[in-house]
Amino acid sequence: MIPLQSHPSGRHFLQIPGPSNVPDRVLRAIDNVTIDHRGPEFGVMGKAVLSGMKKIFKTEGDVVIYPASGTGAWEAALVNTLSPGDEVLMAETGHFAMLWKKMAERLGLKVTFMDGDWRHGADPAQVQTLLESDQAHRYKAVCVVHNETATGVVTDVQAIRQAIDASGHPALLMVDTISSLGSIDYRHDEWGVDVTVSGSQKGLMLPPGLSFNAISAKALAASDKAGLRRSYWDWKEMLAINPSGYFPYTPATNLLYGLHEALEMLFEEGLDNVFARHRRHGEATRAAVQAWGLEVLCRDPAQYSSVLTAVIMPEGHSADAFRKTVLQHFNMSLGQGLSKLSGKVFRIGHLGYFNDLTLCGTLAGIEMGLELAGVPYQKGGVQAAMASLAQSSSPFEQKAVKAA
Numbered sequence: 001m002i003p004l005q006s007h008p009s010g011r012h013f014l015q016i017p018g019p020s021n022v023p024d025r026v027l028r029a030i031d032n033v034t035i036d037h038r039g040p041e042f043g044v045m046g047k048a049v050l051s052g053m054k055k056i057f058k059t060e061g062d063v064v065i066y067p068a069s070g071t072g073a074w075e076a077a078l079v080n081t082l083s084p085g086d087e088v089l090m091a092e093t094g095h096f097a098m099l100w101k102k103m104a105e106r107l108g109l110k111v112t113f114m115d116g117d118w119r120h121g122a123d124p125a126q127v128q129t130l131l132e133s134d135q136a137h138r139y140k141a142v143c144v145v146h147n148e149t150a151t152g153v154v155t156d157v158q159a160i161r162q163a164i165d166a167s168g169h170p171a172l173l174m175v176d177t178i179s180s181l182g183s184i185d186y187r188h189d190e191w192g193v194d195v196t197v198s199g200s201q202k203g204l205m206l207p208p209g210l211s212f213n214a215i216s217a218k219a220l221a222a223s224d225k226a227g228l229r230r231s232y233w234d235w236k237e238m239l240a241i242n243p244s245g246y247f248p249y250t251p252a253t254n255l256l257y258g259l260h261e262a263l264e265m266l267f268e269e270g271l272d273n274v275f276a277r278h279r280r281h282g283e284a285t286r287a288a289v290q291a292w293g294l295e296v297l298c299r300d301p302a303q304y305s306s307v308l309t310a311v312i313m314p315e316g317h318s319a320d321a322f323r324k325t326v327l328q329h330f331n332m333s334l335g336q337g338l339s340k341l342s343g344k345v346f347r348i349g350h351l352g353y354f355n356d357l358t359l360c361g362t363l364a365g366i367e368m369g370l371e372l373a374g375v376p377y378q379k380g381g382v383q384a385a386m387a388s389l390a391q392s393s394s395p396f397e398q399k400a401v402k403a404a
């Protein structure tokens, strides 16, 4: 075994916004014999995870599961629906939106990138204006990131849908939910999304290695004419065999055991309770940041993420030096600032397998770390978070009261 932790005792706090902490139940489910992926048992599990994922996406349509990181599912969304030279509209919400744009350009698509300040979500009014001015319908797709993991800002997907509808434009809507699915309410069918992209290692509480596309009928029809080259990512072969619970190539069998267990956990808690829990922890985290006298990167309270909070470091202090102190002293990983935010922000993940005391431990580590790293701050962040938690009872508590 590779020595993974230099700290001899206690759990590592993996408080980056993905991968998130994997529950013991999920780890135990993964720790099982690998079975024949063409044998009778496999089909039962395959069908169960595919139908479970439909409930998570809130879709009656098709869902495909790839043995790949989220990046693979980004590529699948583009290559299955578009042709070389097609124009797409994307929004600069942060690092992940930039990476998706870069991929689109590498694949031979022409991207119109709506500029952003990395502190706001995609602007529906700008989407509407651009689509209304595109009388020739050159834009084939609008692509947005639901929860921009680099910034802790949420884009209102429903408002983007309404903007597309108001413009009367036929472009497909594609949404990256890699860090929101299973943590923030999301409705593929109701919001009229054509392709939703997601991954396993964030709200779904699994290790990295699985990713997903949820596909509308309109996207499926577009795939008939889409001219981008594809083979591994092609939806067709997947969809032909998935109804029986099988896959066209060797799936990540043990991760699917984990997915099966993670879905059980989410449904046991109830999706609405899961979302409420995340909102509550986001609120308490922001109460702590405010009490410390630090600034949350997200500018619009309506767009606060309940998955993570990006915190701006005071001028003259390195967020990376601070994170290093926290890791060395408390065995906790915090998220780093990505690309242009490098060294300027740190990100607190409060997603997935997480509860009130995990939050208090996380915030206590940060507050002690601020002191040790000599960052100017005011004491009382953890207190403020506890007060925020006390104001709203946890869904767990409500359940316990009901049962008593």
Ligand SMILES: *Cc1c(COP(=O)(O)O)cnc(C)c1O
Binding pocket: 018, 069, 070, 071, 072, 096, 145, 147, 148, 149, 176, 177, 178, 179, 199, 208
């Ligand atoms: C994590 C993440 C990605 C990248 O996913 P990988 O699994 O690292 O390929 C893309 N988009 C968002 C919003 C993410 O949070």
